[in-house]
Amino acid sequence: MLLSQLVLPNGQSPDVRLVTDETDAVLSILRLRQRGQSPSERDWSRLFASEGYRALARRETSLGRPFSDDRFKAFVLSDSLLARTSQLAATVDSWTHIDVGDAAHRALAYLPAGTPLRSILFFEIKPQGNSFVFDVDGRRAIFLYVNPAESGPQLENTMTHELHHVGITAACTDSTANSKDSAVARVTDWMSAFGEGFAMLAAAGGPDVHPHALDADSIRRRWDHDVGNFNADLGRVQTFFFDILDYRIPADSIPAHGMSFFGIQGPWYTVGWRMAVTVEKKYGRPRLIAEMCRPVAFLRTYNQAAAGSGMAVWSDSLLTRMQAH
Secondary structure: OEEEOOOOOOOOOOEEEEEOHHHHHHHHHHHHHHOOOOOOHHHHHHHHOOHHHHHHHHHHHHOOOOOOHHHHHHHHOOHHHHOOHHHHHHHHHHHOOOOOHHHHHHHHOOOOOOOOOEEEEEEEOOOOOOOEEEEEOOEEEEEEEOOOOOOHHHHHHHHHHHHHHHHHHHHOOOOOOOOOOHHHHHHHHHHHHHHHHHHHHHHHOOOOOOOOOOOOHHHHHHHHHHHOOHHHHHHHHHHHHHHHHOOOOOHHHHHHHHHOOOOOOOHHHHHHHHHHHHHHHHHOHHHHHHOOOOHHHHHHHHHHHHOOOOOOOOOHHHHHHHHOO
16 A cells, blocks of 8 residues: 655655554454454464564564564463554554655655655554664665554654654765775764654754654653753763774674663754754754765764854864764
């Protein structure tokens, strides 16, 4: 099913294919259980052969997470999931009627002109309550956790966030390709994680809109608290970059260090968002977009925009070492 074939004002047409076969199979089993019936081998085979399930399995195992048919079967047979059957079914039905057009508009407003938005959109009933982007057979796929507590506008916000990730991957070539220094290449690659902040800004719709305007007070308070740690968090990330450049972290330990800055919405989100907001407010959105694919140039521009503000800035030594390669 093609979720949207609308043509946007700039002539772009997002190509997003919606796949709900995993949720359909899970809901079918849950409805059997509601009637007091046991799912057959055919019911389980339908689930485990579904495109959405197979894609989820590939993603989880690629991250080294425990994932198996037996584990997932236990999840589907849990009483806690059974109790949510009606809510899950209503949510899936509602979500399939949401037009991705608004989300595509917002994502493209923070992407270079001509950026293609091509993706597979999986609705997933699964144990972990997270949404994410993952490559499936060379195509960027968005996995959306089916959450009955998420409203239509909140879903569009999530879609925008994930579509921005899809778009920025399509728009940006490998910025490390010209570097012969492996440490510089690694740091440049990790700097791209500030794309989480770009996506937060795009999903909000602008620098004057709170990234969690649609969410509960507790979520907004957590975000505001974490953004308040901006100076310290920028320093921690900078130390991480220098540790890579100076080979103080073994190569096989770098991923764990870098992943620790994701958290619920850690520095890759909060520091990235505040830097992006600062650049857009000072120099305008076109300048911000022009440097989304140039991490070192973006950090340098942020330094210029933040001068005299009391906000932490990046070390000239770091930027010089990065720019030299």
